[in-house]
Amino acid sequence: MGRLLRPVRRAVGISLLVAGGASAESLDLAQELLADADWPAARREAMRAAIALARPESERARAMAAIAWIRGSYSPEESAAALAELQRLAETAERPDVRGSAALEVGHHLLRQGCPDEAWPWLARAFRAGVSDETTLAAGAELLWLGRMNPSRWRRDPDLRLQIASLRVPLWNMPLVARERRGPPLSARPGLWFTRFYRRQIRPAIGNRCQLRPTCSEYFVQAARRYGWRAIPLLADRLVREPSVVQAAEHPLYEQDRVVYPDPVEAHSFWWAGSP
Amino acid sequence: MATLLVACAAVAADEEDTATTRALARELAEQGDPSGAAVEYRRLALREQHPLRRGGWRWMAAWEYWHAGRLEQAEALLDRVEAEAPTWMTPTLLLRAEIARSERKPAEAAFYFDSFAAATEAADARAYARRAAIAARLEGRDAAGARAALADWPDAPTSVAEAVENYVAGRDKNPQIGGWLGLVPGLGYAYANEYANAARSLILNGLFLYGMHETAQDEQWGAFAVIAFFEFTWYSGSVYGGLDASHRYNRRRADDAAATVRGGAAWRPDESALPTLSLLFTF
Numbered sequence: 001m002g003r004l005l006r007p008v009r010r011a012v013g014i015s016l017l018v019a020g021g022a023s024a025e026s027l028d029l030a031q032e033l034l035a036d037a038d039w040p041a042a043r044r045e046a047m048r049a050a051i052a053l054a055r056p057e058s059e060r061a062r063a064m065a066a067i068a069w070i071r072g073s074y075s076p077e078e079s080a081a082a083l084a085e086l087q088r089l090a091e092t093a094e095r096p097d098v099r100g101s102a103a104l105e106v107g108h109h110l111l112r113q114g115c116p117d118e119a120w121p122w123l124a125r126a127f128r129a130g131v132s133d134e135t136t137l138a139a140g141a142e143l144l145w146l147g148r149m150n151p152s153r154w155r156r157d158p159d160l161r162l163q164i165a166s167l168r169v170p171l172w173n174m175p176l177v178a179r180e181r182r183g184p185p186l187s188a189r190p191g192l193w194f195t196r197f198y199r200r201q202i203r204p205a206i207g208n209r210c211q212l213r214p215t216c217s218e219y220f221v222q223a224a225r226r227y228g229w230r231a232i233p234l235l236a237d238r239l240v241r242e243p244s245v246v247q248a249a250e251h252p253l254y255e256q257d258r259v260v261y262p263d264p265v266e267a268h269s270f271w272w273a274g275s276p
Numbered sequence: 277m278a279t280l281l282v283a284c285a286a287v288a289a290d291e292e293d294t295a296t297t298r299a300l301a302r303e304l305a306e307q308g309d310p311s312g313a314a315v316e317y318r319r320l321a322l323r324e325q326h327p328l329r330r331g332g333w334r335w336m337a338a339w340e341y342w343h344a345g346r347l348e349q350a351e352a353l354l355d356r357v358e359a360e361a362p363t364w365m366t367p368t369l370l371l372r373a374e375i376a377r378s379e380r381k382p383a384e385a386a387f388y389f390d391s392f393a394a395a396t397e398a399a400d401a402r403a404y405a406r407r408a409a410i411a412a413r414l415e416g417r418d419a420a421g422a423r424a425a426l427a428d429w430p431d432a433p434t435s436v437a438e439a440v441e442n443y444v445a446g447r448d449k450n451p452q453i454g455g456w457l458g459l460v461p462g463l464g465y466a467y468a469n470e471y472a473n474a475a476r477s478l479i480l481n482g483l484f485l486y487g488m489h490e491t492a493q494d495e496q497w498g499a500f501a502v503i504a505f506f507e508f509t510w511y512s513g514s515v516y517g518g519l520d521a522s523h524r525y526n527r528r529r530a531d532d533a534a535a536t537v538r539g540g541a542a543w544r545p546d547e548s549a550l551p552t553l554s555l556l557f558t559f
Contacts, residue, residue: 025322232513234516240476240510
């Protein structure tokens with residue numbers, strides 16, 4: 001009986017190997033797509049791998065799927081669900097690298113949402129996970145920056161301050177900190193505040209009706225970050241042109257249930273900013 | 277024996293899986309989802325052991341990403357093709373040229389088209405590349421370069437020569453004049469034949485100037501300041517629009533000439549030969 005069953009056992013072994021190969025391939029593909037910032041495709045591939053793999057290997061795939069989900073989420077509901085999944089992984093995953101990267105992503109997300117105090121414990125958790133230089137340095141850089149903004153944060157955790165102080169030199173070389181330190185040009189800030197007010201208070205009431213991509217508010221934000229006060233005439237020109245661009249209907253893009261038209265900032269600043 | 281049979285079955289299953297993935301990629305591309313197709317081609321590349329075949333699938337993924345407008349991803353994949361499978365250098369040059377064209381880097385596109393024309397031996401491929409190189413030079417408003425490239429192509433079609441000569445004979449708008457005319461709201465747009473924009477600019481500036489006048493007469497200085505701020509925005513937009521509209525006009529004129537030069541010329545990879553890269557040209 002045992003001899004009779006041997007080929008069947010081997011067949012199962014080979015099919016598992018094939019499945020393992022396919023899931024490893026999905027995981028590699030998910031990683032490539034994450035690096036390319038192709039969030040929906042990365043999430044799909046990571047989920048495919050997560051289904052095929054067993055724990056604790058599947059946790060890595062689940063973390064990748066959740067990272068792609070939160071980065072590509074458009075609605076607050078989607079974003080909240082992805083955040084909950086990442087928080088669960090940061091707290092309960094068996095693999096320490098998964099716990100570290102999930103905590104780091106939670107911290108980054110909360111920072112993007114403008115909640116530095118909520119982000120702090122997650123970043124500290126990612127820093128303490130200490131599983132890879134990349135995670136430790138990224139979390140440490142964020143913590144250092146947050147500590148600089150509000151030194152009272154260090155009081156909660158004096159040990160953390162000492163640990164981060166020992167990494168201070170490499171941390172200041174992190175591009176993230178350099179970017180944060182630079183910020184948008186001073187002349188652009190009032191316009192960016194006004195845009196934030198418009199997006200939070202006015203747009204929800206009137207709806208997103210702009211048929212161009214980037215939308216007019218996003219066009220202004222992009223222009224202001226790059227060119228400062230010169231974003232004002234660029235925006236006025238865009239608002240005057242908008243009906244003509246829609247009427248010309250060149251290069252339509254299909255976005256959910258509507259047609260939109262590309263009109264990037266570079267197409268109207270190439271002659272003086274040097275971009276294409 | 278049983279093990280051998282099972283191994284054969286596994287290999288057959290793997291081949292069937294590859295065929296399914298390939299069919300899925302093709303169908304996604306046909307249904308207008310080139311990004312989805314690119315992901316499937318990347319899956320095939322990851323599955324493939326042989327570098328040449330892997331390079332072929334990666335090149336196809338880059339081709340689909342180019343169609344999807346994901347140019348950075350396409351370029352990154354072509355870098356990997358060049359590193360892994362130098363045999364595909366010639367089709368890679370052509371795809372790089374098309375990507376550079378989509379990125380509005382006409383000088384780079386012309387360079388790659390010229391390099392492709394020099395590297396290929398097929399007459400139809402060379403004819404396509406020469407035509408596209410002239411079109412790229414026109415897109416870069418390099419009329420002298422386009423003429424020189426035309427002179428190097430003795431059997432160029434008359435339509436190409438005519439398009440180049442028509443472009444050279446035409447006149448661009450002067451952006452400086454457009455900017456100065458933009459000081460009169462709407463006139464800069466009108467100079468570049470954008471009459472609807474001109475009318476909108478004139479109306480908006482007129483309304484806000486009227487608002488400023490009325491509030492000043494009533495000595496409502498708070499309302500005056502708010503309206504003046506918005507009027508400054510519209511007015512600066514009129515001047516900027518005058519400059520930009522002239523540039524837009526010039527770019528459109530160059531693009532139209534380039535489109536005439538390209539005519540109906542097109543190319544695509546022969547999907548039946550994949551992952552071997554073989555290109556088909558149509559005129």
